[in-house]
Amino acid sequence: MANPIFIDDTFIEKNTQFPELISEIKHSFSHQKTIVPVRHHHDFPNPQTQADTTLLLMPAWNPGKNSGIKVVSISPENHQFDLPSIQGSYIYLDATTGVLKAIMEAKNLTAKRTAATSALASSFLSKEDASSLLMIGTGALSKNLIQAHASVRPIKQVYVWGRNYEKAGQIVSELAKEDYTVTPIRYIEEKISEVDIISCATLSKNPLVFGQFLTPGQHIDLVGAYTPTMRESDDLAIEKASVYIDTFEAGLKESGDIAIPLKNGILKEGDIKGDLFNLCKNDRIERQDANEITLFKSVGHALEDLAAADYYYKQFTDE
Template identity: 65%
Template sequence: MDKILQIGDAFIEQSTVFSELIQELKQSFSNKDVMVPLRHHHDFPNLEVNSESTLLLMPAWNPGKVAGVKIVTVNPENSRFNLPSIQGTYIYFNALKGTIKAIIEAKSLTVKRTAAASALASSYLSKKDSKSLLMIGTGALSINLIKAHASVRPIKNVFIWGRHMEKAEAIAAELQNEKFHVYPIETIEEKISEVDIISSATLSKTPLVLGELLKSGQHIDLVGAYKPDMREANDEVIKKSSIFIDTYQGGLKESGDIVIPLKNGILKEKDIKADLFELCSNQKPGRQNINEITFFKSVGHSLEDLTAATYYYNKYTNE
C-alpha cells in the first residue's frame, strides 16, 4: 500500500501562488469532469458557548482519477479560544483504487481555494482597472482574499475593517511588504462609497454592506454568512446589483444573502445572471458596463476543494 502523505499548513502557505490556483479553478469550472453531490450540512448545539456549530461533509470525484471529501466544523465562537472558526481535514483518494493518497489540512486549503474563487469571479465581474479594495472582516480569510484580489486586479490601496481594531492593525502590519498599501479603518462607512471592490468575510447575522452607500461600478464579493439566517448585505444591495453566485446547487439554499431576498420576493431565481460554471465556460457574460454594480455570493463548492487538493498534492510530489 502506498504511503499516505500528510500535507500541512506550512506547505500550503509556502506553496500557494494565487495566479496558478485561480487558473486551476477556472479550468475545473469550465468543464464537467468532476462530479459533485450536494454537501451534507448538519447544525448541532454547542451549549457551553451558547451557540450552534456546523459539521460539513463535502465530497467530489473525477471518476477513475481522483476523489476527495472535506470534513469541516464551523464554530463561530472559537475566537473565545483564540482559534479560527473553521477546523477540519481533507482526505484525498485515488479514485480508481479507492486508496488514500493524502490527508491535507483543510483550514488552509479552504481559505486558499475560497479566496481564489472570489478572485476568479472578480476577473469576470470587477472593473479591469480596479485599484482599491475594502476588506470587511479580520478572520483567516481576510489576508488571503486581499492577496487573491490583488493577483487579478491592479490593487494599490486596501482598507480593512474589523470589530477589533487591533486585528485590522495586525493584518496591515503583516502585509506591509506587499505591492499595495493597507490601512486599518474604524468604520465601514468611511470608505465603502469610495472603493472599487468590497470583499466581506464575516459571520454577521445583520447586514454590513448597505446598498444606500454604494456607487456605480463597484464589485461586491460576499464570502461569509454561510447559513440561511446570516447575511452581509441588505436588500438595497440586491436591488442595485447584477447578481452572480458560485453555484446554483449551494448558492440558492445556504446563505441568507440569497435565501432571504428570494423568500421575501426582493430577488427571483431568474434574476441571477450566472454562476461560475457559466462564466468560466463562456456560456454567460460577466460585467456588461463600467457603471454596473456586480454582486458575487460564494458559499463554497467541493469542486474547489478537489481542485485545490490536486494542486497541492502535485506540488508536494513535484508532479
C-alpha cells in the same frame, strides 16, 4: 502500497501562487468533469458556547483520477478558546482504487481556495482597472482575499475594517511587504462608497454592506454568511446589483444573502445572472459596462476543494 502523505497548513501557506490556483479552479469549472453530490450540512448544539456548531461534509470525484472529501466544523464562538472558527481535514483518494493518497489540513486549503474562487469571479465581474479594495472582516480569510484579488486586478490601495481595530492593524502588518498600501479604518462608511471592490468575510448575522452606500461600477464579493439566517448585505444592495453565485445548487439556499431576498420577493431566481460554471464557459454574462454594480455570493463548493487538493498534492510530490 505507499503510505499516505500528510500535507500541513505550513506547506500550503508557503506553496500557494494565487494565479496558479485560480487557473486550476477555473479549469475545473470550465471542463465540468468533476462530480459533486450535494454536501451534507448539519447544525448541532454546542452547550458550552450556547451557539450551534456546523458540520460540513463535502465530497467530490473526478472519475478515473482523484476524489476526496472535506470534513469541516464551524464553531462561531471558538474565539473563547483562542482557536479559529473553522476546523477541518481533507481526505484525498485515488478515484480508481480508493487508496488514500493524502490527508491535508483543511484550514489553509479552504482559505486559499475560497479566496481564489472570489478572485476568479472578480476576474469576470470587477472592472479591469479596479485599483482599490475594502476588506470587511479580519478573520483567516481576509489576508488571503486581499492577496487573491490583487493577483487579478491592479490593486494599489486596500482598506481593512474589523470589529476589533487592532486586528485590522495586524493584517496591515502582515501585508506590509506587498506592492499595495494597506490601511485600517474604524468605520465601513469611511471608504465603502469610494472603492472599486468590496470584499466581506464575516460571521455577521446582520448586514454590513448597505445598498445606500454603493456607487456605480463597484464589485461586491460576499464570502461569509454561510447559513440561511446570516447575511452581509441588505435588500437594497441586492436590488441595485447584478447578482451572481458560485453554484445554483447551493447558492440559492445556503446563505441568507440570497435565501432571504428570495423568500421575501426582493430577488427572483431568474434575476440571478449566472454562476461560475456559466462564467468559466464564456457564456458572455460577465460585467456589461463600467457603471454596473456586480455582486458575487460564494458559499463554497467541493469542486474547488478537489481542484485545490490536486494543486497541492502535485506540488508536494513534484508530479
